[in-house]
Amino acid sequence: MLPKQDFRQALDDTLQSKLTLNHPIFETLFDPANPDLETLRKVALQGYQLTKNFLEYIETLFYFCPKDRKHKRRLLFNLFEEETGRVSKTKNHVELMEDFLRAIGIDDERRDAVLALPQTQELIDYRMKACKDPETYHIGAAAVMVASEGQNLETRGAEARDVLFKKVYGLKDEDLLFFSVHQEEDVHHVRHGLDLVTDVCTTEQMQQEALHAVAHTCDLFYGMYEGIHQELLAGRL
Structure with a gap:
Protein backbone atom coordinates (compact mmCIF):
# COMPACT_ATOMS: atom_id res chain seq x y z
CA MET A 1 0.00 0.00 0.00
CA LEU A 2 1.35 3.44 -0.95
CA PRO A 3 1.93 6.06 1.73
CA LYS A 4 -0.82 8.66 1.63
CA GLN A 5 1.21 11.43 0.04
CA ASP A 6 2.59 9.10 -2.64
CA PHE A 7 -0.89 7.80 -3.40
CA ARG A 8 -2.29 11.33 -3.64
CA GLN A 9 0.48 12.23 -6.08
CA ALA A 10 -0.20 9.08 -8.10
CA LEU A 11 -3.87 10.09 -8.43
CA ASP A 12 -2.89 13.54 -9.65
CA ASP A 13 -0.26 12.15 -12.02
CA THR A 14 -2.84 9.78 -13.51
CA LEU A 15 -5.22 12.67 -14.09
CA GLN A 16 -2.54 14.81 -15.72
CA SER A 17 -1.50 11.98 -18.04
CA LYS A 18 -5.00 11.67 -19.54
CA LEU A 19 -5.75 14.98 -21.24
CA THR A 20 -8.98 14.74 -23.21
CA LEU A 21 -8.56 18.14 -24.88
CA ASN A 22 -6.00 16.35 -27.05
CA HIS A 23 -8.87 14.73 -28.98
CA PRO A 24 -8.86 15.80 -32.66
CA ILE A 25 -12.38 17.21 -32.42
CA PHE A 26 -10.97 20.14 -30.47
CA GLU A 27 -8.72 21.02 -33.41
CA THR A 28 -11.96 21.70 -35.26
CA LEU A 29 -13.67 23.49 -32.40
CA PHE A 30 -10.78 25.82 -31.60
CA ASP A 31 -9.64 26.70 -35.12
CA PRO A 32 -9.90 30.52 -35.26
CA ALA A 33 -9.64 30.51 -39.07
CA ASN A 34 -12.67 28.21 -39.48
CA PRO A 35 -15.19 28.51 -36.62
CA ASP A 36 -17.48 25.47 -36.77
CA LEU A 37 -20.55 26.51 -34.83
CA GLU A 38 -22.64 23.47 -35.74
CA THR A 39 -19.99 21.05 -34.47
CA LEU A 40 -19.74 23.11 -31.29
CA ARG A 41 -23.50 22.82 -30.86
CA LYS A 42 -23.42 19.04 -31.20
CA VAL A 43 -20.53 18.65 -28.76
CA ALA A 44 -22.22 21.01 -26.30
CA LEU A 45 -25.49 19.07 -26.47
CA GLN A 46 -23.67 15.90 -25.42
CA GLY A 47 -21.90 17.84 -22.69
CA TYR A 48 -25.31 18.95 -21.47
CA GLN A 49 -26.23 15.29 -20.89
CA LEU A 50 -23.34 15.11 -18.41
CA THR A 51 -24.24 18.40 -16.72
CA LYS A 52 -27.82 17.26 -16.07
CA ASN A 53 -26.54 14.33 -14.00
CA PHE A 54 -23.68 15.95 -12.13
CA LEU A 55 -25.67 17.25 -9.17
CA GLU A 56 -26.87 13.71 -8.43
CA TYR A 57 -23.29 12.46 -8.25
CA ILE A 58 -22.39 15.11 -5.67
CA GLU A 59 -25.61 14.53 -3.70
CA THR A 60 -24.87 10.82 -3.52
CA LEU A 101 -26.50 26.57 -25.27
CA ARG A 102 -28.84 29.48 -26.00
CA ALA A 103 -25.86 31.75 -26.71
CA ILE A 104 -24.67 29.37 -29.45
CA GLY A 105 -28.12 29.18 -31.02
CA ILE A 106 -29.70 26.12 -29.42
CA ASP A 107 -33.28 26.70 -28.32
CA ASP A 108 -34.83 24.81 -25.42
CA GLU A 109 -36.87 22.52 -27.69
CA ARG A 110 -33.81 21.29 -29.57
CA ARG A 111 -31.87 20.96 -26.33
CA ASP A 112 -34.52 18.80 -24.68
CA ALA A 113 -34.97 16.56 -27.72
CA VAL A 114 -31.34 15.38 -27.75
CA LEU A 115 -30.41 12.07 -26.17
CA ALA A 116 -27.02 10.88 -24.97
CA LEU A 117 -24.99 8.97 -27.52
CA PRO A 118 -23.94 5.46 -26.36
CA GLN A 119 -20.43 6.59 -25.35
CA THR A 120 -21.87 9.57 -23.46
CA GLN A 121 -24.34 7.32 -21.66
CA GLU A 122 -21.54 4.90 -20.76
CA LEU A 123 -19.70 7.74 -18.99
CA ILE A 124 -22.87 8.83 -17.17
CA ASP A 125 -23.72 5.29 -16.06
CA TYR A 126 -20.20 4.33 -14.95
CA ARG A 127 -20.01 7.22 -12.50
CA MET A 128 -23.59 6.82 -11.30
CA LYS A 129 -23.18 3.11 -10.56
CA ALA A 130 -19.97 3.71 -8.61
CA CYS A 131 -21.48 6.56 -6.59
CA LYS A 132 -24.69 4.72 -5.72
CA ASP A 133 -22.98 1.73 -4.08
CA PRO A 134 -21.34 2.44 -0.69
CA GLU A 135 -18.94 -0.45 -1.37
CA THR A 136 -17.51 1.42 -4.36
CA TYR A 137 -17.55 4.88 -2.78
CA HIS A 138 -13.81 5.31 -3.36
CA ILE A 139 -14.27 4.54 -7.05
CA GLY A 140 -17.15 6.99 -7.40
CA ALA A 141 -15.23 9.69 -5.56
CA ALA A 142 -12.17 9.18 -7.77
CA ALA A 143 -14.27 9.18 -10.94
CA VAL A 144 -16.26 12.29 -10.03
CA MET A 145 -14.13 14.42 -7.72
CA VAL A 146 -10.77 13.82 -9.40
CA ALA A 147 -11.25 12.70 -13.01
CA SER A 148 -14.47 14.59 -13.81
CA GLU A 149 -13.83 17.82 -11.93
CA GLY A 150 -10.33 17.74 -13.40
CA GLN A 151 -11.68 17.96 -16.96
CA ASN A 152 -12.56 21.61 -16.44
CA LEU A 153 -8.96 22.52 -15.58
CA GLU A 154 -7.52 21.39 -18.90
CA THR A 155 -6.11 24.03 -21.23
CA ARG A 156 -4.78 24.24 -24.78
CA GLY A 157 -1.69 26.37 -25.13
CA ALA A 158 -2.30 27.70 -21.59
CA GLU A 159 -5.78 28.93 -22.61
CA ALA A 160 -8.94 27.61 -20.94
CA ARG A 161 -12.15 26.68 -22.75
CA ASP A 162 -13.91 29.96 -22.02
CA VAL A 163 -11.02 31.99 -23.43
CA LEU A 164 -10.91 29.86 -26.57
CA PHE A 165 -14.67 29.95 -27.12
CA LYS A 166 -14.66 33.72 -26.72
CA LYS A 167 -11.78 34.11 -29.16
CA VAL A 168 -13.08 31.74 -31.84
CA TYR A 169 -16.85 32.32 -31.65
CA GLY A 170 -17.08 35.90 -30.38
CA LEU A 171 -19.08 34.93 -27.32
CA LYS A 172 -19.49 37.25 -24.35
CA ASP A 173 -18.21 36.62 -20.85
CA GLU A 174 -21.74 36.14 -19.52
CA ASP A 175 -22.35 33.44 -22.14
CA LEU A 176 -19.36 31.49 -20.86
CA LEU A 177 -19.93 31.56 -17.10
CA PHE A 178 -20.41 27.79 -16.99
CA PHE A 179 -16.80 27.35 -18.10
CA SER A 180 -15.16 30.25 -16.27
CA VAL A 181 -16.87 29.34 -12.98
CA HIS A 182 -15.72 25.73 -13.25
CA GLN A 183 -12.23 26.78 -14.25
CA GLU A 184 -11.97 28.62 -10.93
CA GLU A 185 -14.04 26.43 -8.60
CA ASP A 186 -12.72 23.07 -9.75
CA VAL A 187 -9.17 23.88 -8.70
CA HIS A 188 -10.48 23.53 -5.15
CA HIS A 189 -12.81 20.64 -5.98
CA VAL A 190 -10.01 18.53 -7.45
CA ARG A 191 -7.78 19.27 -4.46
CA HIS A 192 -10.62 18.27 -2.14
CA GLY A 193 -11.25 15.17 -4.24
CA LEU A 194 -7.62 14.12 -3.98
CA ASP A 195 -7.82 14.55 -0.20
CA LEU A 196 -11.08 12.59 0.02
CA VAL A 197 -9.96 9.65 -2.12
CA THR A 198 -6.60 9.51 -0.33
CA ASP A 199 -8.35 9.23 3.03
CA VAL A 200 -11.07 6.72 2.09
CA CYS A 201 -8.69 4.26 0.39
CA THR A 202 -7.47 2.16 3.30
CA THR A 203 -6.12 -0.87 1.43
CA GLU A 204 -3.80 -1.45 -1.51
CA GLN A 205 -6.71 -2.84 -3.52
CA MET A 206 -8.79 0.29 -2.91
CA GLN A 207 -5.88 2.47 -3.99
CA GLN A 208 -5.46 0.51 -7.21
CA GLU A 209 -9.20 0.64 -7.90
CA ALA A 210 -9.23 4.41 -7.38
CA LEU A 211 -6.27 4.92 -9.70
CA HIS A 212 -8.01 2.79 -12.32
CA ALA A 213 -11.20 4.83 -11.85
CA VAL A 214 -9.38 8.08 -12.61
CA ALA A 215 -7.74 6.65 -15.74
CA HIS A 216 -10.90 4.89 -16.92
CA THR A 217 -13.10 7.95 -16.41
CA CYS A 218 -10.71 10.10 -18.44
CA ASP A 219 -10.74 7.42 -21.14
CA LEU A 220 -14.54 7.51 -21.12
CA PHE A 221 -14.47 11.29 -21.60
CA TYR A 222 -12.15 10.79 -24.56
CA GLY A 223 -14.46 8.07 -25.79
CA MET A 224 -17.42 10.44 -25.62
CA TYR A 225 -15.62 12.89 -27.90
CA GLU A 226 -14.63 10.04 -30.20
CA GLY A 227 -18.26 8.92 -30.34
CA ILE A 228 -19.36 12.41 -31.39
CA HIS A 229 -16.51 12.56 -33.91
CA GLN A 230 -17.45 9.26 -35.52
CA GLU A 231 -21.14 10.19 -35.71
CA LEU A 232 -20.20 13.46 -37.42
CA LEU A 233 -17.94 11.67 -39.91
CA ALA A 234 -20.73 9.22 -40.70
CA GLY A 235 -23.26 12.02 -41.17
CA ARG A 236 -25.54 10.66 -38.48
CA LEU A 237 -25.33 13.61 -36.09
Missing part, protein backbone atom coordinates in the same frame (compact mmCIF):
# COMPACT_ATOMS: atom_id res chain seq x y z
CA LEU A 61 -21.22 11.27 -2.55
CA PHE A 62 -22.33 13.62 0.21
CA TYR A 63 -24.97 11.17 1.44
CA PHE A 64 -22.59 8.21 1.61
CA CYS A 65 -19.55 10.17 2.75
CA PRO A 66 -17.78 8.59 5.74
CA LYS A 67 -18.38 10.46 8.97
CA ASP A 68 -15.57 12.91 8.45
CA ARG A 69 -16.74 16.47 9.02
CA LYS A 70 -14.07 18.01 6.79
CA HIS A 71 -14.99 15.96 3.73
CA LYS A 72 -18.74 16.17 4.32
CA ARG A 73 -18.54 19.94 4.71
CA ARG A 74 -16.55 20.30 1.49
CA LEU A 75 -19.05 18.16 -0.41
CA LEU A 76 -21.88 20.21 1.07
CA PHE A 77 -20.33 23.44 -0.22
CA ASN A 78 -19.82 21.79 -3.62
CA LEU A 79 -23.45 20.69 -3.63
CA PHE A 80 -24.62 24.14 -2.55
CA GLU A 81 -22.69 25.80 -5.40
CA GLU A 82 -23.93 23.32 -8.01
CA GLU A 83 -27.54 23.89 -6.95
CA THR A 84 -27.54 27.63 -6.30
CA GLY A 85 -24.41 29.28 -7.74
CA ARG A 86 -24.27 31.36 -4.57
CA VAL A 87 -20.54 30.82 -3.97
CA SER A 88 -19.64 32.06 -7.45
CA LYS A 89 -22.46 34.63 -7.35
CA THR A 90 -23.98 33.22 -10.53
CA LYS A 91 -26.75 30.61 -10.72
CA ASN A 92 -27.51 26.89 -10.75
CA HIS A 93 -24.88 25.18 -12.90
CA VAL A 94 -27.37 23.44 -15.18
CA GLU A 95 -28.89 26.86 -15.86
CA LEU A 96 -25.41 28.21 -16.67
CA MET A 97 -24.98 25.44 -19.24
CA GLU A 98 -28.42 26.19 -20.66
CA ASP A 99 -27.41 29.85 -21.02
CA PHE A 100 -24.35 28.75 -23.01
Whole structure:
Protein backbone atom coordinates (compact mmCIF):
# COMPACT_ATOMS: atom_id res chain seq x y z
CA MET A 1 0.00 0.00 0.00
CA LEU A 2 1.35 3.44 -0.95
CA PRO A 3 1.93 6.06 1.73
CA LYS A 4 -0.82 8.66 1.63
CA GLN A 5 1.21 11.43 0.04
CA ASP A 6 2.59 9.10 -2.64
CA PHE A 7 -0.89 7.80 -3.40
CA ARG A 8 -2.29 11.33 -3.64
CA GLN A 9 0.48 12.23 -6.08
CA ALA A 10 -0.20 9.08 -8.10
CA LEU A 11 -3.87 10.09 -8.43
CA ASP A 12 -2.89 13.54 -9.65
CA ASP A 13 -0.26 12.15 -12.02
CA THR A 14 -2.84 9.78 -13.51
CA LEU A 15 -5.22 12.67 -14.09
CA GLN A 16 -2.54 14.81 -15.72
CA SER A 17 -1.50 11.98 -18.04
CA LYS A 18 -5.00 11.67 -19.54
CA LEU A 19 -5.75 14.98 -21.24
CA THR A 20 -8.98 14.74 -23.21
CA LEU A 21 -8.56 18.14 -24.88
CA ASN A 22 -6.00 16.35 -27.05
CA HIS A 23 -8.87 14.73 -28.98
CA PRO A 24 -8.86 15.80 -32.66
CA ILE A 25 -12.38 17.21 -32.42
CA PHE A 26 -10.97 20.14 -30.47
CA GLU A 27 -8.72 21.02 -33.41
CA THR A 28 -11.96 21.70 -35.26
CA LEU A 29 -13.67 23.49 -32.40
CA PHE A 30 -10.78 25.82 -31.60
CA ASP A 31 -9.64 26.70 -35.12
CA PRO A 32 -9.90 30.52 -35.26
CA ALA A 33 -9.64 30.51 -39.07
CA ASN A 34 -12.67 28.21 -39.48
CA PRO A 35 -15.19 28.51 -36.62
CA ASP A 36 -17.48 25.47 -36.77
CA LEU A 37 -20.55 26.51 -34.83
CA GLU A 38 -22.64 23.47 -35.74
CA THR A 39 -19.99 21.05 -34.47
CA LEU A 40 -19.74 23.11 -31.29
CA ARG A 41 -23.50 22.82 -30.86
CA LYS A 42 -23.42 19.04 -31.20
CA VAL A 43 -20.53 18.65 -28.76
CA ALA A 44 -22.22 21.01 -26.30
CA LEU A 45 -25.49 19.07 -26.47
CA GLN A 46 -23.67 15.90 -25.42
CA GLY A 47 -21.90 17.84 -22.69
CA TYR A 48 -25.31 18.95 -21.47
CA GLN A 49 -26.23 15.29 -20.89
CA LEU A 50 -23.34 15.11 -18.41
CA THR A 51 -24.24 18.40 -16.72
CA LYS A 52 -27.82 17.26 -16.07
CA ASN A 53 -26.54 14.33 -14.00
CA PHE A 54 -23.68 15.95 -12.13
CA LEU A 55 -25.67 17.25 -9.17
CA GLU A 56 -26.87 13.71 -8.43
CA TYR A 57 -23.29 12.46 -8.25
CA ILE A 58 -22.39 15.11 -5.67
CA GLU A 59 -25.61 14.53 -3.70
CA THR A 60 -24.87 10.82 -3.52
CA LEU A 61 -21.22 11.27 -2.55
CA PHE A 62 -22.33 13.62 0.21
CA TYR A 63 -24.97 11.17 1.44
CA PHE A 64 -22.59 8.21 1.61
CA CYS A 65 -19.55 10.17 2.75
CA PRO A 66 -17.78 8.59 5.74
CA LYS A 67 -18.38 10.46 8.97
CA ASP A 68 -15.57 12.91 8.45
CA ARG A 69 -16.74 16.47 9.02
CA LYS A 70 -14.07 18.01 6.79
CA HIS A 71 -14.99 15.96 3.73
CA LYS A 72 -18.74 16.17 4.32
CA ARG A 73 -18.54 19.94 4.71
CA ARG A 74 -16.55 20.30 1.49
CA LEU A 75 -19.05 18.16 -0.41
CA LEU A 76 -21.88 20.21 1.07
CA PHE A 77 -20.33 23.44 -0.22
CA ASN A 78 -19.82 21.79 -3.62
CA LEU A 79 -23.45 20.69 -3.63
CA PHE A 80 -24.62 24.14 -2.55
CA GLU A 81 -22.69 25.80 -5.40
CA GLU A 82 -23.93 23.32 -8.01
CA GLU A 83 -27.54 23.89 -6.95
CA THR A 84 -27.54 27.63 -6.30
CA GLY A 85 -24.41 29.28 -7.74
CA ARG A 86 -24.27 31.36 -4.57
CA VAL A 87 -20.54 30.82 -3.97
CA SER A 88 -19.64 32.06 -7.45
CA LYS A 89 -22.46 34.63 -7.35
CA THR A 90 -23.98 33.22 -10.53
CA LYS A 91 -26.75 30.61 -10.72
CA ASN A 92 -27.51 26.89 -10.75
CA HIS A 93 -24.88 25.18 -12.90
CA VAL A 94 -27.37 23.44 -15.18
CA GLU A 95 -28.89 26.86 -15.86
CA LEU A 96 -25.41 28.21 -16.67
CA MET A 97 -24.98 25.44 -19.24
CA GLU A 98 -28.42 26.19 -20.66
CA ASP A 99 -27.41 29.85 -21.02
CA PHE A 100 -24.35 28.75 -23.01
CA LEU A 101 -26.50 26.57 -25.27
CA ARG A 102 -28.84 29.48 -26.00
CA ALA A 103 -25.86 31.75 -26.71
CA ILE A 104 -24.67 29.37 -29.45
CA GLY A 105 -28.12 29.18 -31.02
CA ILE A 106 -29.70 26.12 -29.42
CA ASP A 107 -33.28 26.70 -28.32
CA ASP A 108 -34.83 24.81 -25.42
CA GLU A 109 -36.87 22.52 -27.69
CA ARG A 110 -33.81 21.29 -29.57
CA ARG A 111 -31.87 20.96 -26.33
CA ASP A 112 -34.52 18.80 -24.68
CA ALA A 113 -34.97 16.56 -27.72
CA VAL A 114 -31.34 15.38 -27.75
CA LEU A 115 -30.41 12.07 -26.17
CA ALA A 116 -27.02 10.88 -24.97
CA LEU A 117 -24.99 8.97 -27.52
CA PRO A 118 -23.94 5.46 -26.36
CA GLN A 119 -20.43 6.59 -25.35
CA THR A 120 -21.87 9.57 -23.46
CA GLN A 121 -24.34 7.32 -21.66
CA GLU A 122 -21.54 4.90 -20.76
CA LEU A 123 -19.70 7.74 -18.99
CA ILE A 124 -22.87 8.83 -17.17
CA ASP A 125 -23.72 5.29 -16.06
CA TYR A 126 -20.20 4.33 -14.95
CA ARG A 127 -20.01 7.22 -12.50
CA MET A 128 -23.59 6.82 -11.30
CA LYS A 129 -23.18 3.11 -10.56
CA ALA A 130 -19.97 3.71 -8.61
CA CYS A 131 -21.48 6.56 -6.59
CA LYS A 132 -24.69 4.72 -5.72
CA ASP A 133 -22.98 1.73 -4.08
CA PRO A 134 -21.34 2.44 -0.69
CA GLU A 135 -18.94 -0.45 -1.37
CA THR A 136 -17.51 1.42 -4.36
CA TYR A 137 -17.55 4.88 -2.78
CA HIS A 138 -13.81 5.31 -3.36
CA ILE A 139 -14.27 4.54 -7.05
CA GLY A 140 -17.15 6.99 -7.40
CA ALA A 141 -15.23 9.69 -5.56
CA ALA A 142 -12.17 9.18 -7.77
CA ALA A 143 -14.27 9.18 -10.94
CA VAL A 144 -16.26 12.29 -10.03
CA MET A 145 -14.13 14.42 -7.72
CA VAL A 146 -10.77 13.82 -9.40
CA ALA A 147 -11.25 12.70 -13.01
CA SER A 148 -14.47 14.59 -13.81
CA GLU A 149 -13.83 17.82 -11.93
CA GLY A 150 -10.33 17.74 -13.40
CA GLN A 151 -11.68 17.96 -16.96
CA ASN A 152 -12.56 21.61 -16.44
CA LEU A 153 -8.96 22.52 -15.58
CA GLU A 154 -7.52 21.39 -18.90
CA THR A 155 -6.11 24.03 -21.23
CA ARG A 156 -4.78 24.24 -24.78
CA GLY A 157 -1.69 26.37 -25.13
CA ALA A 158 -2.30 27.70 -21.59
CA GLU A 159 -5.78 28.93 -22.61
CA ALA A 160 -8.94 27.61 -20.94
CA ARG A 161 -12.15 26.68 -22.75
CA ASP A 162 -13.91 29.96 -22.02
CA VAL A 163 -11.02 31.99 -23.43
CA LEU A 164 -10.91 29.86 -26.57
CA PHE A 165 -14.67 29.95 -27.12
CA LYS A 166 -14.66 33.72 -26.72
CA LYS A 167 -11.78 34.11 -29.16
CA VAL A 168 -13.08 31.74 -31.84
CA TYR A 169 -16.85 32.32 -31.65
CA GLY A 170 -17.08 35.90 -30.38
CA LEU A 171 -19.08 34.93 -27.32
CA LYS A 172 -19.49 37.25 -24.35
CA ASP A 173 -18.21 36.62 -20.85
CA GLU A 174 -21.74 36.14 -19.52
CA ASP A 175 -22.35 33.44 -22.14
CA LEU A 176 -19.36 31.49 -20.86
CA LEU A 177 -19.93 31.56 -17.10
CA PHE A 178 -20.41 27.79 -16.99
CA PHE A 179 -16.80 27.35 -18.10
CA SER A 180 -15.16 30.25 -16.27
CA VAL A 181 -16.87 29.34 -12.98
CA HIS A 182 -15.72 25.73 -13.25
CA GLN A 183 -12.23 26.78 -14.25
CA GLU A 184 -11.97 28.62 -10.93
CA GLU A 185 -14.04 26.43 -8.60
CA ASP A 186 -12.72 23.07 -9.75
CA VAL A 187 -9.17 23.88 -8.70
CA HIS A 188 -10.48 23.53 -5.15
CA HIS A 189 -12.81 20.64 -5.98
CA VAL A 190 -10.01 18.53 -7.45
CA ARG A 191 -7.78 19.27 -4.46
CA HIS A 192 -10.62 18.27 -2.14
CA GLY A 193 -11.25 15.17 -4.24
CA LEU A 194 -7.62 14.12 -3.98
CA ASP A 195 -7.82 14.55 -0.20
CA LEU A 196 -11.08 12.59 0.02
CA VAL A 197 -9.96 9.65 -2.12
CA THR A 198 -6.60 9.51 -0.33
CA ASP A 199 -8.35 9.23 3.03
CA VAL A 200 -11.07 6.72 2.09
CA CYS A 201 -8.69 4.26 0.39
CA THR A 202 -7.47 2.16 3.30
CA THR A 203 -6.12 -0.87 1.43
CA GLU A 204 -3.80 -1.45 -1.51
CA GLN A 205 -6.71 -2.84 -3.52
CA MET A 206 -8.79 0.29 -2.91
CA GLN A 207 -5.88 2.47 -3.99
CA GLN A 208 -5.46 0.51 -7.21
CA GLU A 209 -9.20 0.64 -7.90
CA ALA A 210 -9.23 4.41 -7.38
CA LEU A 211 -6.27 4.92 -9.70
CA HIS A 212 -8.01 2.79 -12.32
CA ALA A 213 -11.20 4.83 -11.85
CA VAL A 214 -9.38 8.08 -12.61
CA ALA A 215 -7.74 6.65 -15.74
CA HIS A 216 -10.90 4.89 -16.92
CA THR A 217 -13.10 7.95 -16.41
CA CYS A 218 -10.71 10.10 -18.44
CA ASP A 219 -10.74 7.42 -21.14
CA LEU A 220 -14.54 7.51 -21.12
CA PHE A 221 -14.47 11.29 -21.60
CA TYR A 222 -12.15 10.79 -24.56
CA GLY A 223 -14.46 8.07 -25.79
CA MET A 224 -17.42 10.44 -25.62
CA TYR A 225 -15.62 12.89 -27.90
CA GLU A 226 -14.63 10.04 -30.20
CA GLY A 227 -18.26 8.92 -30.34
CA ILE A 228 -19.36 12.41 -31.39
CA HIS A 229 -16.51 12.56 -33.91
CA GLN A 230 -17.45 9.26 -35.52
CA GLU A 231 -21.14 10.19 -35.71
CA LEU A 232 -20.20 13.46 -37.42
CA LEU A 233 -17.94 11.67 -39.91
CA ALA A 234 -20.73 9.22 -40.70
CA GLY A 235 -23.26 12.02 -41.17
CA ARG A 236 -25.54 10.66 -38.48
CA LEU A 237 -25.33 13.61 -36.09
